[in-house]
Amino acid sequence: MIKIYTSPSCSSCRKVKKWFEEQNIPYVEKNIFVATLNEKELKDILAKTENGTDDIISKRSKIIKEQNVDIDSMTVKELISFIKENPSILKRPIMIDDRKFQVGYNPDDIRVFIPHAQRIAMWQCQEGRCPKYKECDHIKQIKDDDK
Numbered sequence: 001m002i003k004i005y006t007s008p009s010c011s012s013c014r015k016v017k018k019w020f021e022e023q024n025i026p027y028v029e030k031n032i033f034v035a036t037l038n039e040k041e042l043k044d045i046l047a048k049t050e051n052g053t054d055d056i057i058s059k060r061s062k063i064i065k066e067q068n069v070d071i072d073s074m075t076v077k078e079l080i081s082f083i084k085e086n087p088s089i090l091k092r093p094i095m096i097d098d099r100k101f102q103v104g105y106n107p108d109d110i111r112v113f114i115p116h117a118q119r120i121a122m123w124q125c126q127e128g129r130c131p132k133y134k135e136c137d138h139i140k141q142i143k144d145d146d147k
Contacts, residue, residue: 001028001097002027003029003096004016004028005092005095006031007032007033008031010093012093012105013092013093016093020113023118032088033087033088037083037084037087042083043076053079056091056103058091061086063086069082093105095110
């Protein structure tokens with residue numbers, strides 16, 4: 001199941017949720033300011049990053065600047081504790097499932113969350129190989145997106 005970590009005032013979070021709904025892809029939303037992230041979730045997120053804390057923490061965050069926090073010198077335990085106390089330092093939205101991880105809304109990159117069978121069907125439609133090409137919902141959606 002895909003989890004999307006969000007905050008209420010985040011426009012990118014709203015775009016991501018809308019995209020998942022339009023694709024009929026189920027997800028679980030976790031508002032980082034309402035549901036405190038637990039240690040297991042944070043370790044899972046960190047384990048899937050390519051660049052560690054740079055992928056998920058906003059170094060321009062007000063808390064980090066004002067308190068002159070050096071994230072890179074923290075132990076994992078200290079980092080997790082700091083994030084739990086200050087969830088606003090996290091970049092948003094964070095999307096994660098068993099294998100994939102993405103931060104922020106990027107209309108091209110987010111497509112990795114489309115299930116494999118659905119991607120194949122869309123590709124077939126785009127290539128004109130679909131037997132119902134003329135009335136295909138995938139083609140209609142692609143044409144609408146191009147407008």
